[in-house]
Amino acid sequence: MPLTLSMFEGHAVNRSAAERRAATLGARRSVKKDYQAAWLVNAVRCVDLTTLAGDDTGDRVRRLCAKARQPIAPRIMEGLGLGGMDLHVGAVCVYPTMVPHAVAALEGTGIPVASVATGFPAGLMPLDLRLKEIEWAVAEGAHEIDIVITREHVLRQDWQALHDEIRAMREACGAAHMKAILATGDLQTLRNVYAASMVAMQAGADFIKTSTGKEGVNATLPVSLVMIRALRDYGAETGYRIGFKPAGGMKAAKEAIGWQVLMKEELGRDWLEPDLFRFGASSMLGDIERQLEHHVTGRYAASHRHAAS
Incomplete structure (x- = not known):
């Protein structure tokens, strides 16, 4: 849609209220035993299993894809009574040059391959090169394509430039889904986070994503709450549902539950499905598997018993 300033200009964000709301989520909604295991299994479905290292190789990507196809060990799935379930992660995310390896390894599985692009993580490249x-x-x-925005457009509040940039990226994606990474740790204020979220959605983003994972501050619950409220406001105004992906800094299984509680309370049950919600948190998958084995056996397994992602 065209840039519509009235949807976000002058929209105030109360930082203290956002922090209080985020702080109450984990305290007010605690799930235990079988219910906790069910929430953790659902979290696995929403993980974007990721490798974005300078020393990535085809072998590492193929190993990651094997984990994506079978994220939880069969013995644990049997213990949970889910032996017949085709459980896999939401996507595998890699650098562009690793895409062919991931596509070949995941052929026939239905697991999508996501690629970062547009000069990830800084995005400080000429626009024509980012589009290529x-x-x-x-x-x-x-x-799926995870794009990064030019943070300067947000800091200068040049919303037209930001809209034009993201719209061009949306067109370059074609049929691929586009996740717009806002790098919220660089945007200075929650008001900027809300406005950037709105502009990204107006320009055609299928998902809005908190972080590259490379900023000093990555996904936090208060920032995510502001982005989710923007999602809700945009949906109420337009009738379109946009996805959300927190990324960076999430390592513990209990965080997976906290973020799902946030999504369910703010947006409803539909945002607990991988078509509208993803985690960018590969290391968290290991702790989820560890907690599920504890649920089945009553013991924490040694780390060597879980395949590394």
């Missing part, structure tokens, strides 16, 4: 990177990744088979 998107087009290259899509041509190699990427089903």
Whole structure:
């Protein structure tokens, strides 16, 4: 849709209220035993299993894809009574040059391959080169593209420039889904976070995402709450449902439950499905598997008993 300033200009965000609301979520909603296990299994479905390291190789990506196909060990699935369930992660996310390896390894599984692009993580490249990177990744088979915005546009509140940039990226993605990474740790204020979220959605983002995982501050519950409220306001105004992806800094299984509680309370049950919610938290998957084994056996297993992602 065209840039519509009236949807966010002058929209105040009360930081203290957002922090209080976020702080109450874990305290007011505690799930235990079988219910906790069910929430953790659902979290697995929403994980974007990711490797974005400078020393990535085809072998590492193939190993990651094997974990994506079978994220929880069969003995644990049997113990949970889910032996017949085809449980897999939401997507595998890699750098553009690793896309062909991931596509080949996941062929026939239905697991989408996501690629970062547009000069990830800083995004400080000429726009035409960033668009070519998107087009290259899509041509190699990427089903989803995680783009990064130019933070300067937000800091200068040049909303038209931000809208034009994201719209061009949306067009370059073609049929691939586009997740717009806002790098919220760089945006200074929650008001900027709300406005950037709105502009990204107006420009055609299918998901809005908190962070690259490379900023000093990544996903936090107060920032996520502001983005989710923007999602809700945008949906009420337009009738369109946009997805949400927190990323960076999440390691513990209990955090997976906390974020799902946030989504359910603010947006409803539909946002507990991978088409509208993803975690960018690969290391968290290991702790989820560990907690599920404890639920089944009553013991915490040694780390060597869980395949590394």
